[in-house]
């Protein structure tokens with residue numbers, strides 16, 4: 121893989137929690153990987169292995185102790201203040217386990233927020249919202265408040281909000297974690313559709329083999345280090361799922 | 374076991390309980406201070422000449438009791454909202470309702486009693502320091518004011534403990550009647566209620582009508598007498614509430630549909646407000662009333678303070694008259710900013726006092742002229758000596774220049790040659806009229822004191838508008854002091870009312886702003902968003918409060934007759950009060966920023 125078509129490029133990334141005079145904990149150790157444009161990559165690992173930490177580094181919510189992170193040509197580690205906020209607003213779409221919808225806003229207002237932050241005109245905004253709502257089949261939910269939606273519906277609204285401004289990468293931190301199996305499957309299918317139809321790069325973090333089986337490539341993380349890597353190639357999903365289970369057996373021995 | 378669990382729940386919300394306890398304590402302390410003034414008959418008798426003073430204090434006490442009831446109701450609902458979830462959980466785990474009821478009852482009562490006891494002690498200390506400080510600053514000398522006054526302690530304890538027993542009973546009934554499920558999900562209940570436009574319109578109109586009745590009642594206090602106040606309180610409260618419900622929500626909702634709402638954080642701001650104002654309608658109503666009362670009380674209080682010298686000017690043609698002035702008195706007079714000054718020679722003989730016509734022709738005696746009617750205007754005029762020879766002896770100020778303990782001596786103005794021949798005790802009297810009584814009060818006070826020391830009939834020797842002023846200071850002293858006191862008390866309660874609500878909303882907002890932070894909202898944008906949101910929550914009751922005050926001041930028209938007016942010079946009072954209010958807003962804002970803004974988001 122060449123650097124030129126990489127959307128995310130991580131080199132020598134380390135993260136140590138705790139100040140020098142406090143008890144320290146190294147959550148990430150020398151992480152190196154890339155995500156190509158339009159790729160659907162999964163990061164898999166047990167609870168506490170450092171997945172959320174890694175995602176926080178990529179999305180600038182936290183700063184690395186060492187190493188480089190380049191997202192869509194921006195050196196994330198060199199940004200400060202407003203640059204960081206603007207970077208998150210423009211380059212990254214985020215889906216969280218707990219939806220992170222604002223309950224005081226309707227679904228439509230929630231989805232429109234990233235565009236409003238950019239100062240998009242209301243006409244363009246309406247159009248973009250309705251387009252994305254069609255794609256995710258939530259057009260009839262737009263006027264509802266989050267409290268009136270089911271978990272699966274909430275997560276679809278969250279996904280719509282994450283992609284409405286066409287970020288260069290969509291990141292999800294266990295987005296299916298709070299969903300029942302049917303809703304989880306629907307969401308993963310949607311992510312696949314988004315990835316294929318809009319050629320959007322997706323980085324999915326999960327501890328669940330079923331979710332991981334939707335990815336094209338999986339990086340296994342353990343104790344803050346990337347151990348092995350699996351590629352789906354031309355296998356169908358259930359075969360890939362089996363391969364993941366096998367890999368986990370050896371990875372976690 | 375259950376008791377232990379309940380205690381653990383309290384420990385988890387230490388900060389909220391501390392705020393609650395502090396608020397209740399402050400309220401009890403303030404009430405004690407006021408009860409100390411209102412129930413101390415010796416103090417009132419010594420300081421206010423008329424019986425109307427105790428009426429005024431009684432009215433103040435009623436207002437304060439009403440506010441206290443509302444305040445405790447509000448604090449209690451805050452307490453209940455903290456505990457609903459916990460107790461719901463205990464019930465789901467199988468705790469008996471009766472046991473839960475007991476716990477809630479005890480918890481409320483203990484909290485209340487502790488707050489009352491600490492409050493009274495604090496009130497004692499505050500009475501000692503703050504009251505003294507206020508009095509010094511107002512230049513009032515109030516006798517018989519003691520910090521420790523048993524009837525006031527009893528009144529405070531009875532009211533507060535009584536109210537807390539009621540609150541405990543209410544909580545007991547509430548918790549044992551509500552279903553477990555409702556208790557558990559109290560904070561998740563959808564805040565988006567249906568808007569029924571027709572109903573809202575009706576509520577809005579009804580609110581306006583009620584407000585109109587209330588404002589009218591205040592203006593018509595002369596006709597309605599004491600009935601005006603309860604009528605106005607009820608109608609204005611209900612009217613404000615209905616108007617808020619109808620208009621503020623409608624306004625926010627219609628704003629949400631505009632293109633403006635789709636820019637930057639505006640949709641979030643409107644969503645927050647929509648969410649809040651609905652929850653906050655009741656609180657905003659109360660705060661607007663508190664605001665009005667605080668501002669009204671301070672306006673009236675400072676109105677009296679400012680306008681008293683002006684009023685006193687109506688009561689005499691000269692500020693002070695000095696007899697046989699000494700060198701020391703002359704030095705004091707030289708310090709005054711004098712408008713008019715004259716010295717006359719008197720000869721006192723029996724019941725008569727003689728004046729030299731030549732002297733009076735050269736230096737005519739100034740007389741006070743007042744127009745009659747509603748808009749009284751005062752002026753100082755002099756007459757030709759011929760005319761004055763007739764009118765002078767009936768002029769009360771002229772008569773006042775020569776008095777003894779038994780009577781006013783009858784003045785007679787005689788020609789210079791006659792005057793020279795006239796036998797009797799010769800004295801001189803110097804009348805002084807100053808430009809600004811308030812400015813010169815300290816000097817005149819010294820002069821009056823010297824006069825009193827020098828003459829055996831002190832009060833009679835110092836006639837003049839200064840004397841009226843002194844009398845009126847005593848007369849209005851209680852009222853003026855009460856104005857300041859209630860104003861500050863209401864402002865303090867208003868402050869902690871908003872504080873309760875805002876602190877109880879902070880954890881939810883913390884989550885929301887964290888989300889915005891993750892979505893890439895700039896720090897500055899979040900800061901200004903919060904400033905706008907809290908600013909609007911402060912602004913709504915502020916505006917309503919100012920309107921209430923502007924109408925409410927009508928009530929004081931009969932008390933402050935022309936040339937005094939409750940509306941005179943309110944600009945500066947409003948400015949000072951709004952300044953205080955703004956400072957409070959800023960403090961709340963900074964606190965809120967600290968609590969709510971994500972830590973990582975610092976610039």
Ligand SMILES: Nc1ncnc2c1ncn2[C@@H]1O[C@H](COP(=O)(O)OP(=O)(O)O)[C@@H](O)[C@H]1O
Pocket residue numbers: 137138145147165166167168169170171172173174
């Ligand atoms: N803010 C923090 N301070 C200290 N240690 C942390 C912090 N956040 C996470 N950790 C530690 O880092 C490790 C990785 O955490 P995390 O990235 O959340 O794991 P995952 O998301 O894979 O479950 C855990 O052992 C966790 O305890």
Ligand SMILES: [Mg+2]
Pocket residue numbers: 171172173
């Ligand atoms: Mg995690």
